Amino acid sequence: MGPFTCLFEKEMPSILVVDDLQSNLELMEAIFVKEGFRVYSALGANAAIRMFNKYPVDIAVLDVMMPGVDGFDLCSKLKDITGKRFFPVILLTALNDRKSRIKGIESGADDFISKPFDTSELLIKIKSLLKLKTLQEELDHSENIILTLAVAMEARDPYTKGHSTRVSKLAVDFVTFLDLPGKDREEMKKAGILHDIGKICLNESLLRKPGPLTKEEIDMIKRHTILGEEICKPLVSMRRILPAIRHHHERWDGKGFPDRLGKDDIPLMARILSIIDSFDAMVSVRPYRDRRSAKVTLETMRAERFNGQWDAELLGYFLEMMEPLVEKGYKSDG
Ligand SMILES: [Fe+2]
Structure with missing residues (x-):
């Protein structure tokens, strides 16, 4: 020696x-x-x-x-x-x-x-x-690396920068508003950050394409749900959030993707994410339009509450939480 x-x-x-x-x-x-x-x-x-x-x-x-x-x-x-x-x-x-x-x-x-x-x-x-x-502590470190990578990935695109952090924060606020246990808040925080992690596998020019997209391109983008689940699957500490990642684009009427689940078959965490994800997308700037105000976005969501995209009851609670905040001048950071 x-x-x-x-x-x-x-x-x-x-x-x-x-x-x-x-x-x-x-x-x-x-x-x-x-x-x-x-x-x-x-x-x-x-x-x-x-x-x-x-x-x-x-x-x-x-x-x-x-x-x-x-x-x-x-x-x-x-x-x-x-x-x-x-x-x-x-x-x-x-x-x-x-x-x-x-x-x-x-x-x-x-x-x-x-x-x-x-x-x-x-x-x-x-x-x-x-x-x-x-x-x-080692587990916390490896989790933090993945969460940081997810945030860094979307920061490459000015249109998605900050999206997952905002979704994560608002989803935690909503879970707190619903009075769900502390453990669920922790899971929701991770799910919010990682829901679109599958996009890391997709071509950047495809993600940035202002549209219109071909059917093949749309199908490719839809795959980010399954790819995200695949990426997080090997991590034991992410096991509980896999359904949220896979199903965050399902619709209440069963017309979503990837599995066309409907109603209560969609895991609750995914139904929550779907509402928050839509809200944040609407109040953020996109290549093809300016941002909408939070007030107009909530009005739109209220008008479309029963159109089959979201869990109407859950959306009711979300509006109940958000409307007073918006009255008081709530601003998303997007
Ligand atoms: Fe997504």
């Missing part, structure tokens, strides 16, 4: 340890420093929150029994601060305290360790949670 062991210095994982007893903190600090961790020790919850906001922490070990804000509340608070990012928390509980464990799960804890704790057991749990965190 040569003189070098690796190209990059390994980053030290950082751990936040919280207890109301100084002696316990010192004990844990000694254990973790020896194992190569950067340790942030906090005497109580308030100090912990201050440190958490100040330093990048990878994992936290919290004592449950603390005066004032206890380990459960602190766990929920830390999880709130990190938002959707995976942040592992281990709670130190009394031996076999079943009630505490249930409460711990409710507060979002990822694992437990009984006091007095076994050092090697605690270290094994910490290492496996850190591994999970790394995997989660």
Whole structure:
């Protein structure tokens, strides 16, 4: 073996340890420093929150029994601060305290360790949670690369620039308006960005052709739905949005593409996308016409509400959400 062991210095994982007893903190600090961790020790919850906001922490070990804000509340608070990012928390509980464990799960804890704790057991749990965190971050990175590529792709064309970002944002607003769960908002955000990703496989001059298009050209463009699904299929984290990508051009009356699905057979996410996609296309500039105002667009959509293109009930909710916004001067960025 040569003189070098690796190209990059390994980053030290950082751990936040919280207890109301100084002696316990010192004990844990000694254990973790020896194992190569950067340790942030906090005497109580308030100090912990201050440190958490100040330093990048990878994992936290919290004592449950603390005066004032206890380990459960602190766990929920830390999880709130990190938002959707995976942040592992281990709670130190009394031996076999079943009630505490249930409460711990409710507060979002990822694992437990009984006091007095076994050092090697605690270290094994910490290492496996850190591994999970790394995997989660790698997944987030690869997802972000794809989302960034999708945005970069459409930015090549001044007529589509910003379309998917606007669709994504408005679709999330609509899903929030419909009071659908947070998980659905995340999926909708991705589906909005990626719904036209299949166009990456199509010839640019075809996409920019002002028209009229031949039947073959129209069929080719329609294929972007299937191509988009094919592109995203290998990614496990995109699995739930595949139906939205494939079916965002289906019509309520079954005359859409690619599968001529109709009514409730069209997945809800695709029906939502279809409305938002149409709205954004109408308020944006196109090679063959100027942009329409949001007010006129909504009037047109209301007039055509039952013409078979969209889910009329869903469109009703969309108009309910948009009309007051437009009255207040809503502007799309297109
Ligand atoms: Fe499309």
